[in-house]
Amino acid sequence: MVRVFIASILLSLAIPTIGYAKTEQKQGDKVLYAIMDTTKGKIKIKLFEKEAPKTVANFTELAEGKREWTDPYTGKKGKSHYFDGLIFHRVIPKFMIQGGDPTGTGRGGPGYRFDDEFHRELNHSKPGMLSMANAGPGTNGSQFFLTVAPTPFLDGKHSVFGEIVEGLDVAIAISNVPRDGNDRPREDVKMIKVTIVRE
Numbered sequence: 001m002v003r004v005f006i007a008s009i010l011l012s013l014a015i016p017t018i019g020y021a022k023t024e025q026k027q028g029d030k031v032l033y034a035i036m037d038t039t040k041g042k043i044k045i046k047l048f049e050k051e052a053p054k055t056v057a058n059f060t061e062l063a064e065g066k067r068e069w070t071d072p073y074t075g076k077k078g079k080s081h082y083f084d085g086l087i088f089h090r091v092i093p094k095f096m097i098q099g100g101d102p103t104g105t106g107r108g109g110p111g112y113r114f115d116d117e118f119h120r121e122l123n124h125s126k127p128g129m130l131s132m133a134n135a136g137p138g139t140n141g142s143q144f145f146l147t148v149a150p151t152p153f154l155d156g157k158h159s160v161f162g163e164i165v166e167g168l169d170v171a172i173a174i175s176n177v178p179r180d181g182n183d184r185p186r187e188d189v190k191m192i193k194v195t196i197v198r199e
Contacts, residue, residue, distance in 0.1 A: 030198040032056065034063065034130075034162065037192045038088075040174050043146070043167035045130050051119040052161035055132060055140070058114060059161065062142055063194045069142070070111025072103050082110070082142065083194040088174055090183045095151065097174045098133055099191060100143040109141030116140065122160035124151040128171070130162030148175045
């Protein structure tokens with residue numbers, strides 16, 4: 001499988017930042033969040049289920065063990081709390097942290113792909129955005145990244161579906177851990193558990 005990368009950092013020098021406008025929830029609505037407990041601390045992410053419904057559904061259903069996926073080692077299909085125990089396999093300071101690969105190599109996924117989902121009000125104009133990693137249009141699976149800096153050059157290429165509301169400092173700390181030549185942390189940083197809640 002083609003290794004899943006996000007677009008080159010160098011493009012950021014050429015493309016201007018686009019503003020980000022939040023879509024307000026209706027008064028009284030409970031908001032959907034992902035609580036990511038990592039070995040470096042907790043990250044709380046607001047999920048944009050109205051603006052990116054299929055992308056959010058994919059993430060939450062994998063996290064809660066409601067969506068079937070194919071084990072890349074055995075080929076068997078099943079359901080489990082997909083993200084629990086996975087590592088952040090790629091980290092780049094002042095850019096992003098990437099996870100969601102069951103093989104921890106950047107080449108793995110859930111055994112299926114789905115189309116991009118873009119919304120005019122969701123973009124990468126500030127740190128803390130949750131987006132899908134991919135290998136090109138229509139190749140989303142389970143890999144995602146959290147930005148730690150504005151990355152507007154990713155707009156229109158990677159589907160934004162959430163934003164960090166607590167724990168940006170944790171994401172930044174993860175991005176700064178020692179790493180090898182492939183941007184993999186020298187010591188594993190794990191997602192201990194990913195919990196989906198409404199508040």
